Amino acid sequence: MPATDPPKPDPTFGIPERLAKHTVRHADYRAVSREQMTPMMHHYAEVKDQYPHALLLYRVGDFFETFFQDAITVARELELVLTSKDAGKEIGRVPLSGIPHHALDRYCALLVEKGFAVAICDQVEDPAQAQGLVKRAVTRVITPGTVLEAGMLSARRNNFLAAVAIAGEHWGLAHADVSTGEFLTTQSSDLEQLCQELMRLQPAEILLPTNAPDLGGLLRPGETSEHVPDWLPTQFCYTLRSQTPFTQTEARQRLLQHFRLRSLEGLGCDHLPLAVRAAGGLLEYLEDTQKATQAPLQPLATYALTEYLVIDHQTRRNLEITQTARDGIFHGSLLWALDKTVTPMGSRALRRWLLQPLLSLEGIQARQQTIAELVANGALRQQLQQLLKQIYDLERLAGRAGSGTANGRDLVTLAESFARLPDLAALAAHADSPYLRALQQVPPVLEQLGQRLRSHLVESPPLSLTEGNLIRAGVNAHLDELRQRVSGDQQWIANLEVTERDRTGISNLKVGYTKAFGYYISISRAKSKDAPEDYIRKQTLTNEERYITPDLKEREARIFTTQEESQQLEYEIFVGLREEVSHQVELIRKVAATVAAADVLAGLAEVAIYQGYCRPQMVPGRPIQIEAGRHPVVEQSLPAGFFVPNSTGLGSAEPKAASPQSPDLIILTGPNASGKSCYLRQVGLIQLMAQVGSFVPAAAATLGVCDRIFTRVGAVDDLATGQSTFMVEMNETANILNHATPQSLVLLDEIGRGTATFDGLSIAWAVAEHLATDIRARTIFATHYHELNELASILSNVANYQVTVKELPDQIIFLHQVQPGGADRSYGIEAGRLAGLPPSVISRARQVMGQIEKHSKIAVGLRTGRRAKSAQEAPGLYPDPEAQLDIFG
Numbered sequence: 048m049p050a051t052d053p054p055k056p057d058p059t060f061g062i063p064e065r066l067a068k069h070t071v072r073h074a075d076y077r078a079v080s081r082e083q084m085t086p087m088m089h090h091y092a093e094v095k096d097q098y099p100h101a102l103l104l105y106r107v108g109d110f111f112e113t114f115f116q117d118a119i120t121v122a123r124e125l126e127l128v129l130t131s132k133d134a135g136k137e138i139g140r141v142p143l144s145g146i147p148h149h150a151l152d153r154y155c156a157l158l159v160e161k162g163f164a165v166a167i168c169d170q171v172e173d174p175a176q177a178q179g180l181v182k183r184a185v186t187r188v189i190t191p192g193t194v195l196e197a198g199m200l201s202a203r204r205n206n207f208l209a210a211v212a213i214a215g216e217h218w219g220l221a222h223a224d225v226s227t228g229e230f231l232t233t234q235s236s237d238l239e240q241l242c243q244e245l246m247r248l249q250p251a252e253i254l255l256p257t258n259a260p261d262l263g264g265l266l267r268p269g270e271t272s273e274h275v276p277d278w279l280p281t282q283f284c285y286t287l288r289s290q291t292p293f294t295q296t297e298a299r300q301r302l303l304q305h306f307r308l309r310s311l312e313g314l315g316c317d318h319l320p321l322a323v324r325a326a327g328g329l330l331e332y333l334e335d336t337q338k339a340t341q342a343p344l345q346p347l348a349t350y351a352l353t354e355y356l357v358i359d360h361q362t363r364r365n366l367e368i369t370q371t372a373r374d375g376i377f378h379g380s381l382l383w384a385l386d387k388t389v390t391p392m393g394s395r396a397l398r399r400w401l402l403q404p405l406l407s408l409e410g411i412q413a414r415q416q417t418i419a420e421l422v423a424n425g426a427l428r429q430q431l432q433q434l435l436k437q438i439y440d441l442e443r444l445a446g447r448a449g450s451g452t453a454n455g456r457d458l459v460t461l462a463e464s465f466a467r468l469p470d471l472a473a474l475a476a477h478a479d480s481p482y483l484r485a486l487q488q489v490p491p492v493l494e495q496l497g498q499r500l501r502s503h504l505v506e507s508p509p510l511s512l513t514e515g516n517l518i519r520a521g522v523n524a525h526l527d528e529l530r531q532r533v534s535g536d537q538q539w540i541a542n543l544e545v546t547e548r549d550r551t552g553i554s555n556l557k558v559g560y561t562k563a564f565g566y567y568i569s570i571s572r573a574k575s576k577d578a579p580e581d582y583i584r585k586q587t588l589t590n591e592e593r594y595i596t597p598d599l600k601e602r603e604a605r606i607f608t609t610q611e612e613s614q615q616l617e618y619e620i621f622v623g624l625r626e627e628v629s630h631q632v633e634l635i636r637k638v639a640a641t642v643a644a645a646d647v648l649a650g651l652a653e654v655a656i657y658q659g660y661c662r663p664q665m666v667p668g669r670p671i672q673i674e675a676g677r678h679p680v681v682e683q684s685l686p687a688g689f690f691v692p693n694s695t696g697l698g699s700a701e702p703k704a705a706s707p708q709s710p711d712l713i714i715l716t717g718p719n720a721s722g723k724s725c726y727l728r729q730v731g732l733i734q735l736m737a738q739v740g741s742f743v744p745a746a747a748a749t750l751g752v753c754d755r756i757f758t759r760v761g762a763v764d765d766l767a768t769g770q771s772t773f774m775v776e777m778n779e780t781a782n783i784l785n786h787a788t789p790q791s792l793v794l795l796d797e798i799g800r801g802t803a804t805f806d807g808l809s810i811a812w813a814v815a816e817h818l819a820t821d822i823r824a825r826t827i828f829a830t831h832y833h834e835l836n837e838l839a840s841i842l843s844n845v846a847n848y849q850v851t852v853k854e855l856p857d858q859i860i861f862l863h864q865v866q867p868g869g870a871d872r873s874y875g876i877e878a879g880r881l882a883g884l885p886p887s888v889i890s891r892a893r894q895v896m897g898q899i900e901k902h903s904k905i906a907v908g909l910r911t912g913r914r915a916k917s918a919q920e921a922p923g924l925y926p927d928p929e930a931q932l933d934i935f936g
């Protein structure tokens with residue numbers, strides 16, 4: 048056997064050669080002697096000790112530098128050049144990778160998106176004033192859930208940080224969006240519900256209290272740890288925290304202190320210890336990571352899961368509410384079809400509304416009334432949208448002002464937005480629907496604040512806050528005086544060329560300026576002998592001599608110091624203004640919520656008009672009566688007029704009252720691709736949209752309020768958990784049967800396909816029967832098992848519908864029409880023929896089918912024992928007991 052060389056150590060730590068400019072030594076800073084480090088590197092190591100789990104970005108001049116292992120990681124993740132820096136005479140060069148300070152946001156965004164936490168260690172004193180090493184400190188730790196910077200956030204969706212507290216089967220969950228200030232908490236039991244709630248929120252980061260020795264670690268999506276329960280979804284980032292801030296006493300104390308309260312009663316969570324623990328733990332994390340830039344949160348709001356229509360994760364995916372099931376993209380989702388909002392606040396609110404439809408008739412009707420008014424009054428809606436377009440992201444701008452990170456442009460855009468509020472109020476003055484009436488009142492404080500900002504700040508201020516040109520003339524007498532002095536001296540210098548030419552008689556004498564030397568007088572070499580006595584030579588160039596005079600230098604020094612003073616004064620005035628805004632954050636966010644809701648409703652009104660939606664009549668009870676309903680998304684993707692509308696009638700008041708127009712359960716049959724799935728989803732989406740308060744794609748609709756919508760659609764192998772298609776299907780079905788109520792809407796697209804035919808049919812039958820008799824949930828059951836049509840002849844609250852097709856000699860035309868009756872055959876063999884299966888296989892299949900039909904005739908009926916029991920439990924559902932014998936005759 049040939050001898051193999053031992054593997055050579057990889058000197059570049061896996062960094063591509065083109066990026067690794069220097070051979071890397073010392074990846075671990077802890078293995079390097081501190082005594083031998085340069086003073087700066089020594090300080091770096093001390094700071095790094097405090098943030099072992101974050102990538103430490105350390106300000107050096109115009110760069111944020113990373114060293115050691117962090118440099119390797121940053122170079123790899125950001126595809127930056129890995130170079131090296133001298134860390135001390137005895138140590139030599141260590142890995143370095145740096146990013147320019149002006150690109151900090153962009154690079155941080157990439158790192159945070161990849162699931163890293165980033166600690167920013169900035170200079171906290173002016174390097175020019177520094178004696179020795181410039182003072183540096185960590186000013187902020189950015190983690191996926193604590194991002195504030197506009198460039199790192201998606202405008203159209205919230206960025207939630209969540210925290211959980213678990214005790215046995217009970218749990219508390221708090222979530223906050225640091226950029227908009229929303230802060231909510233809830234408590235419930237049933238751990239599955241916790242997972243569902245996390246899936247709804249899609250938090251960027253979840254805090255988990257543990258006893259892990261290595262706290263502070265950030266588990267990136269997909270990473271597992273023995274400290275994270277394996278039943279929690281793995282697609283999120285988890286941060287392990289100490290238990291202490293999550294204890295009842297600490298958490299409570301922290302909340303009381305933060306919101307300056309005596310009791311938590313007003314927040315609605317006094318009696319919910321786990322909700323309090325989660326919220327307290329979250330707050331502590333923000334204090335720990337945000338430092339001085341802590342953004343103000345809105346008062347903690349407590350919510351209950353029972354206040355909203357429950358849509359589980361599968362249903363959200365199957366109904367494609369915010370993204371498509373297949374590709375996970377926005378285009379093609381319900382949100383895509385309905386989002387005609389014109390502000391980011393509105394867009395975020397619509398997303399939240401679609402994920403949390405209402406249960407309260409009053410709440411639904413208030414939204415409907417507003418849409419109705421905006422539909423009826425097109426001019427009002429258009430003007431409203433015109434004004435809304437001029438309102439910027441108040442929620443996030445207020446957050447940046449509150450955290451002290453807003454710049455001049457942020458305040459100017461805030462002021463411009465405030466200026467539109469009275470216009471909105473005037474527009475809404477004669478409106479009489481609830482959400483428009485809410486626009487009628489503009490808090491006078493905000494009007495005044497807007498005026499103040501506009502009168503103080505220049506129209507388009509620079510990004511920098513320390514280089515002046517922020518504050519208008521006339522705002523501050525001292526500032527005006529300083530500026531006048533500067534411009535007087537500048538004028539003197541500008542005139543100097545003329546006066547000195549006159550005095551010296553040198554016609555080509557010039558006055559110039561360089562950053563290194565400041566102002567100077569320049570004379571050509573040929574004329575330099577004529578330079579007056581008081582000129583002091585400073586620099587000799589090939590063709591010219593440069594001079595200064597004591598007068599010139601004095602003026603120059605005065606300009607610099609006065610300018611510095613005036614810039615500092617401008618900065619102070621600006622910070623004062625920003626503080627004034629920060630005192631109004633809560634009020635601004637209240638107004639923002641009103642504006643966002645008006646935006647959502649104006650957008651929904653626009654869709655209602657252009658897509659021809661109707662206002663559903665919301666009634667008590669269980670009816671789902673839809674006349675000529677359409678699928679809101681499929682309709683928009685087809686050419687106008689191509690979508691075939693279909694009606695739906697479900698939900699009898701009583702079993703006995705059930706008729707083919709209002710059964711509790713519909714068995715829906717029809718060939719492949721005829722439109723069964725589309726129809727199922729259409730009914731689910733119409734119900735959901737109605738509970739959001741929206742108009743719906745139908746000619747008319749009368750709907751009761753649902754407590755839950757369940758869907759079981761399609762067969763997707765859950766490769767991630769290693770479960771088979773059939774097991775996934777059974778788990779989902781079990782979940783539905785265990786949780787559905789008579790107020791639920793259940794949409795089942797094929798059950799029992801992944802197993803032997805008779806097993807599958809038997810399960811499908813039993814499930815349908817259970818839903819119709821024991822639960823009496825309103826159900827549509829799409830199936831290829833035509834045998835299920837027999838249920839309708841046995842149970843009075845079951846009806847058969849089919850999606851029709853037209854058969855031609857060599858093709859099937861899909862009519863997409865849902866009509867009463869059961870399909871008598873499945874067209875599966877036809878479909879196979881059209882797909883190109885060989886003729887011999889097709890004819891053999893026909894033969895086999897004939898045989899099966901002859902020999903295993905499934906005579907339909909219920910076993911006597913089962914029937915007797917059910918007939919007692921659900922009297923009225925079984926019309927003719929004699930006709931119901933054994934299921935297999």
Ligand SMILES: Nc1ncnc2c1ncn2[C@@H]1O[C@H](COP(=O)(O)OP(=O)(O)OP(=O)(O)O)[C@@H](O)[C@H]1O
Pocket residue numbers: 681689690691692693717718719720721722723724725726863864
């Ligand atoms: N009402 C309709 N009007 C117009 N086109 C429709 C309608 N319903 C469905 N379609 C079109 O038919 C296609 C197939 O529909 P769908 O997936 O619902 O069929 P299916 O009966 O559920 O099929 P399978 O049994 O194979 O799952 C859809 O992509 C859609 O484009």
